[in-house]
Each structure stands twice: as structure tokens, then as C-alpha cells.
Amino acid sequence: MARVRTGVRAMGAVLAVVLGASLVGCSSTGGKRAEERAAAAAEGRAAVNTPRWTFAMVTHSGDGDTFWDIVQKGAEQAALKDNINFLYSHNDEANQQAQLVQTAIDKKVDGLIVSLAKPDAMKAVVAKAVKAGIPVVTVNSGSAESKEFGALTHIGQDETIAGEAVGDELNSRDRKKALCVLHEQGNVGHEQRCAGAKKTFDGTMQNLYVDGTNMPDVTASIEAKLQSDKSIDAVVTLGAPFADAAVQAKQTAGSKAEIDTFDLNAKVATGLQTDKLGFAVDQQPYLQGYEAVDLLWLYRYNRNVLGGGLPVLTGPQIITKDDAGALADYTKRGTR
Amino acid sequence: MSGSTAAPDQLDERLVRTSPLRKLLGRPELGSVVGAAAVFLFFAIVADSFLQASSFGTVLYAASVLGIMAAPVALLMIGGEFDLSAGVMVTSSALISSMFSYQMTANVWVGVFVSLLVTLAIGAFNGFMLTRTKLPSFIITLGTFLMLTGLNLGFTKLISGTVSTKAIGDMEGFDSARALFASTLTLGGVEFKVTILWWVALVGVATWILLRTRFGNWIFAVGGEAGAARAVGVPVIRTKIGLYLGVAFAAWVSGQHLLFSYDVVQSGEGVGNELTYIIAAVIGGCLITGGYGSAIGSAVGAFIFGMTSKGIVYAEWNPDWFKFFLGAMLLLATLLNAWVRKRAEATA
Numbered sequence: 284m285a286r287v288r289t290g291v292r293a294m295g296a297v298l299a300v301v302l303g304a305s306l307v308g309c310s311s312t313g314g315k316r317a318e319e320r321a322a323a324a325a326e327g328r329a330a331v332n333t334p335r336w337t338f339a340m341v342t343h344s345g346d347g348d349t350f351w352d353i354v355q356k357g358a359e360q361a362a363l364k365d366n367i368n369f370l371y372s373h374n375d376e377a378n379q380q381a382q383l384v385q386t387a388i389d390k391k392v393d394g395l396i397v398s399l400a401k402p403d404a405m406k407a408v409v410a411k412a413v414k415a416g417i418p419v420v421t422v423n424s425g426s427a428e429s430k431e432f433g434a435l436t437h438i439g440q441d442e443t444i445a446g447e448a449v450g451d452e453l454n455s456r457d458r459k460k461a462l463c464v465l466h467e468q469g470n471v472g473h474e475q476r477c478a479g480a481k482k483t484f485d486g487t488m489q490n491l492y493v494d495g496t497n498m499p500d501v502t503a504s505i506e507a508k509l510q511s512d513k514s515i516d517a518v519v520t521l522g523a524p525f526a527d528a529a530v531q532a533k534q535t536a537g538s539k540a541e542i543d544t545f546d547l548n549a550k551v552a553t554g555l556q557t558d559k560l561g562f563a564v565d566q567q568p569y570l571q572g573y574e575a576v577d578l579l580w581l582y583r584y585n586r587n588v589l590g591g592g593l594p595v596l597t598g599p600q601i602i603t604k605d606d607a608g609a610l611a612d613y614t615k616r617g618t619r
Numbered sequence: 620m621s622g623s624t625a626a627p628d629q630l631d632e633r634l635v636r637t638s639p640l641r642k643l644l645g646r647p648e649l650g651s652v653v654g655a656a657a658v659f660l661f662f663a664i665v666a667d668s669f670l671q672a673s674s675f676g677t678v679l680y681a682a683s684v685l686g687i688m689a690a691p692v693a694l695l696m697i698g699g700e701f702d703l704s705a706g707v708m709v710t711s712s713a714l715i716s717s718m719f720s721y722q723m724t725a726n727v728w729v730g731v732f733v734s735l736l737v738t739l740a741i742g743a744f745n746g747f748m749l750t751r752t753k754l755p756s757f758i759i760t761l762g763t764f765l766m767l768t769g770l771n772l773g774f775t776k777l778i779s780g781t782v783s784t785k786a787i788g789d790m791e792g793f794d795s796a797r798a799l800f801a802s803t804l805t806l807g808g809v810e811f812k813v814t815i816l817w818w819v820a821l822v823g824v825a826t827w828i829l830l831r832t833r834f835g836n837w838i839f840a841v842g843g844e845a846g847a848a849r850a851v852g853v854p855v856i857r858t859k860i861g862l863y864l865g866v867a868f869a870a871w872v873s874g875q876h877l878l879f880s881y882d883v884v885q886s887g888e889g890v891g892n893e894l895t896y897i898i899a900a901v902i903g904g905c906l907i908t909g910g911y912g913s914a915i916g917s918a919v920g921a922f923i924f925g926m927t928s929k930g931i932v933y934a935e936w937n938p939d940w941f942k943f944f945l946g947a948m949l950l951l952a953t954l955l956n957a958w959v960r961k962r963a964e965a966t967a
Contacts, residue, residue, distance in 0.1 A: 308729040315722050347783075352782045500928065507677050507932040510673050
């Protein structure tokens with residue numbers, strides 16, 4: 284018992300030191316206090332009195348993906364407004380994602396939102412949902428398959444069109460040799476983006492695959508590439524967190540390349556403002572979540588179908604230094 | 620027939636003089652050094668930009684980030700255990716540091732300090748559970764790995780509302796902490812990351828512990844045969860907990876590097892890296908069964924890995940085959956390593 288008590292006492296002492304240190308060692312800049320000072324408490328209330336329907340969203344997101352976090356935020360806010368009971372689940376393995384859709388069908392949800400990153404694996408289970416009378420909206424990837432699978436509509440970005448927009452933008456910036464950095468080998472959407480960019484870009488473009496779960500490795504790989512080819516004057520990353528890694532790689536390699544990226548976050552917004560980044564291609568993930576829930580509600584309430592069954596595009600929106608300032612606050616709260 | 624003089628042909632085998640060359644051939648890291656030289660020569664020939672001084676800085680950086688973790692992981696493997704939670708623990712350490720500083724609006728050094736305590740506690744938990752339950756370390760650390768993965772995501776989402784942490788770049792103490800964990804030193808026009816110094820220091824300390832201290836003998840003893848070690852008075856429990864604390868300390872260093880180089884940490888990172896650390900230790904001559912290996916070997920292993928993964932980029936090979944090349948190079952390096960060791964043991 285004595286040993287236990289000394290252990291507890293030691294832990295108490297450590298805790299006291301930690302708390303004491305945190306009080307003494309306060310930072311007068313940044314931190315949560317700054318956020319609290321800035322943020323006004325906003326409370327959401329349902330804007331309609333339709334029955335409380337249950338909508339499920341099943342995506343192919345991996346754990347801890349910032350992009351899907353924003354999609355989810357959009358969906359949750361629409362759900363709050365539309366008086367919807369919103370269920371979210373995700374798995375980056377197609378087979379597991381299909382099983383999650385099956386559980387939503389088993390739960391007899393009133394609406395289903397699903398992403399079709401691996402369409403073949405999802406085909407059967409989406410057909411099952413449609414057969415069970417559940418209205419389905421597809422989001423993000425799968426614009427080509429959506430209608431064929433029996434979904435009401437598709438909300439997202441056409442990856443090839445987004446890539447083509449990047450190629451055009453690089454042309455207008457007089458770039459000659461670009462690098463397309465893919466952080467997930469085997470992701471069809473990523474390949475389409477780089478292929479689209481290659482199609483419209485007048486210069487030459489190469490692909491570089493990096494290990495997205497290991498940031499220092501991403502930096503070192505881009506660094507190595509920039510060192511081996513000094514003529515590269517543009518680097519395009521396919522996700523916001525990788526843009527910062529590219530900026531660091533550029534500095535170490537002493538390269539003059541412009542760093543551009545897909546997607547937006549707070550760091551990208553600041554990077555654009557401070558000229559560390561050239562431009563960002565935003566596909567507005569918030570819209571993908573928000574509109575998906577809202578469209579299901581409209582369908583349930585009024586049998587409306589936006590886009591007449593054709594895909595509704597949320598991007599690409601090219602964001603440069605001029606727009607970045609206005610978006611910075613929204614990126615900080617995690618909705619852009 | 621006096622007992623004071625022994626016939627020369629009956630000398631104890633431990634007292635037999637061995638030539639320096641033979642001694643060298645018996646070192647665990649020799650095979651990997653040969654492998655490293657082969658990989659180096661290979662890329663020096665096929666990739667033009669591989670021999671540039673600036674490329675050397677990049678390769679060393681890639682190797683150091685891995686090597687910082689590979690050194691204590693090698694010691695742990697010599698001690699006969701695994702740590703599958705090492706990769707995610709790095710992310711945990713960075714998250715704790717960032718979130719504590721941010722939520723408490725504290726000087727970032729406070730977060731760094733708290734993170735050290737918590738990370739060491741996780742290491743102690745691994746060691747304590749292992750020695751208490753007597754379950755294999757594979758199971759114990761697999762459990763920790765999964766729990767940490769979940770905690771990283773869950774806590775980050777709960778506290779910051781998103782899956783990545785808030786930026787702490789504008790907080791007090793950030794610049795000095797960055798200088799320690801993530802600065803860049805310029806030597807002769809070439810930029811070197813400070814992680815290289817951390818790496819050299821950690822490998823140095825690990826080698827000293829292994830070869831010059833009593834604790835080092837204990838590590839070899841518990842990895843060779845824990846029961847026999849206990850019988851001759853080696854504190855097996857303390858040694859194993861100590862080894863897990865070593866891994867936790869290195870995870871803390873790596874985690875702080877991650878945080879202070881990118882300012883924001885993503886909670887889903889780090890999964891899969893634990894295998895890379897083990898691979899580096901194995902290439903460096905550590906036996907998976909324990910009892911044999913060296914810390915310098917882990918550094919050579921990390922260096923091979925760094926050269927291979929970056930050399931492929933320098934060589935501008937078709938990126939579709941990237942993973943295949945990486946795997947093939949690693950396999951070749953390890954085979955060469957094993958072959959040299961076998962030759963060395965046969966002639967010894």
C-alpha cells in the first residue's frame with residue numbers, strides 16, 4: 284500500500300508541476316484564448332418542422348482526413364437546419380465501405396449519401412439501397428457512375444476538369460516544367476487530376492509519388508526531385524497539407540519553383556497571402572456535404588432534384604492571393 | 620606438472636588472439652556497411668544528381684528521421700522485444716505537445732515538457748504491461764498501437780473540432796523550440812537539418828550504452844535468454860522497461876520535429892512507420908530473435924533506406940514502379956548483409 288501511495292503522491296507532484304508550469308509559462312500570443320476571443324458563440328436551430336428523418340453518409344475517407352472533416356461539417360450544419368438525424372461513417376477500404384452502406388440499409392435510413400471512389404465495389408450495395416426505396420445522392424467522386432447506379436444526383440468535382448483547370452492556370456503563369464505530387468498511390472481521382480493537368484498544360488509535367496502518411500519523407504522526396512531537376516518551375520500538390528511540405532522542400536533545394544495545390548486549409552490561405560504559394564484549386568468540400576443533405580431533404584419534402592439528374596459541380600474554384608484574405612477566417616474555423 | 624603454466628594449445632578460446640580483420644568481420648553491422656556501399660555506388664552510377672553535395676543533405680535528412688527511431692528500436696530488438704506502437708507514438712507525442720500548448724494558451728515549451736512526460740508514460744506502460752502480463756510484446760504493443768491510433772483521432776477531434784491541430788506558429792517559445800527540433804544548418808553552402816545531429820547523438824549514446832555499460836550487457840543478456848539472465852542476477856524487468864522508455868524518448872524527439880517543422884499536426888499520421896524502423900534495424904544486422912545487433916548497424920540501415928528512397932527519385936525512374944524498386948533494393952541489401960555475415964562467421 285505504501286508503494287501505491289508514494290506512486291499517487293509522485294503523480295500528484297508531477298501534475299502540480301505541469302499545471303504550475305502551464306500557469307507560469309502562458310503564451311500571450313495565439314492559442315485557444317485568442318480563438319475564444321475571436322469566436323462569437325453561434326447556436327444552430329432547425330429552420331423547418333418536417334419530420335425528423337435519418338440520413339446516413341458513408342465515405343471512402345481514411346482516418347483523420349482533413350478534407351472529409353470539412354465535408355462532414357457542411358453535412359452536419361445542413362442536418363441541423365433541416366431537422367435531420369445525421370449519421371456519418373467512413374472506411375478507406377472499398378469492401379468495408381460497402382458493408383457500412385449495408386448497415387445503413389439495414390437501419391432503414393430515409394436517405395443515403397455515398398462517395399464512389401471505387402465504383403465497382405459499391406455498385407451492388409447502392410443498387411440494393413435504391414431497390415429498398417432509399418433515395419441516394421453520390422458525392423465527391425463517381426460523377427460518371429452516379430446515374431447508372433440509380434442515384435438521384437451527384438455533387439462533386441469532376442477530377443479531370445479540375446486537373447485541366449490547373450493546366451490552364453499554369454499556362455497563364457508561364458510555367459514550362461511542372462511536377463504533380465501524388466500522396467496516395469493507386470487513387471483513381473489523383474491520377475485523373477494529374478492527367479487532366481497534363482492534357483491542358485503546354486509544358487511538360489511529371490508525376491512524383493510520395494508516402495502521404497510520413498510528412499518528413501514527403502518533404503525529402505520533393506527535395507530530391509527538385510535537386511535532380513533544376514528546370515522544374517512549378518510543383519502541384521494534390522492535398523493542402525502537402526503544399527507546406529513542398530514549400531519547405533523548395534527552400535532546402537534552393538529551387539525557384541512555384542508551389543500550387545489542390546484543396547484549401549488555414550495554412551494554404553496564409554501561404555497564398557504571403558506569396559509562398561501561387562494558387563489553390565478548391566472543390567469546396569463544405570458544399571459537398573451541405574448540398575447532399577439539403578438535396579435529400581428537398582427530395583423527401585418536395586420531390587425536387589437539382590441539376591435534373593446531371594452532376595452538380597462544386598469546383599474547381601481557383602483561389603489566388605486576391606481571394607485568400609477573405610477566406611482565411613473560414614479556413615480557421617474549418618469550413619473552407 | 621605444476622598448474623601455473625598452461626600449454627599454449629590448450630588456451631581458453633576466449634583468450635585466443637584474433638586478427639583485427641577477423642574482428643571486423645565479426646561485427647554485426649559489417650554486412651550492412653557493405654550493403655550501404657553497394658547501394659551508394661549503384662546510385663552514384665545511375666543517378667547524375669545523387670553525388671551533389673545538396674543531395675547528400677537530403678538523403679541524410681531522410682535517413683535521420685528514420686534513424687532517430689531505428690536506434691532505440693534496435694536496442695529493443697537486441698533485448699528481444701518489438702514495439703509496434705513506435706510509429707503512432709511519434710504522432711501522439713506531437714499532438715500532445717501542440718494541443719496542450721494551444722488549449723492552455725501556454726508557452727510551447729510547457730507543451731513540449733508535458734509531451735515528454737506523457738510519451739515516457741506510454742513507453743513505461745508498454746514495458747510494464749509486458750513484464751507484468753508476460754504476454755508477447757507483439758500483442759501488447761499492437762494493443763497500444765491501436766489504442767493510440769484511436770486516441771490520436773478521438774482526442775484531436777474532441778479538443779480542436781477538426782482532425783488536425785491548430786497552428787501554434789504564432790505562440791511564444793515556438794521559435795526557440797523550432798531551433799532545437801527543426802532548424803536547418805548551412806555548412807559549406809549545403810543545408811543540413813538538425814535531426815542529423817539528434818540522430819548522431821542518439822546513435823552515439825545507444826552505442827555507448829550497449830558496449831560500455833552494465834545496462835548494455837543486460838540488454839544482450841535478456842535478449843539472448845531471459846531466464847538465464849534472471850538466474851545470474853540481471854534485472855530483466857527493469858531492463859525491458861528501460862528499453863521501452865528509450866523508444867518513447869526517441870518518439871518524443873521525432874514528434875517534436877514533426878510539430879515544429881510543419882506547425883500543424885495531422886492526427887492520422889504515423890501508421891506504418893513502425894515497420895520501417897524495424898526494417899532499418901534488421902538491415903543493420905539485428906536479429907529478429909534478439910540477442911544480436913548494434914546501434915551503429917541501425918544507423919547504416921536507416922542510411923540505406925534514405926539512399927534507396929531518394930535515389931529512386933534522383934535516378935528519375937518511372938514512378939509507377941517506385942514501391943517495387945524500394946522493396947527490391949531493400950531485399951538485396953538485406954541478402955547481401957546476411958551473406959557477408961555468414962562468410963564472416965564461417966571464417967571466424
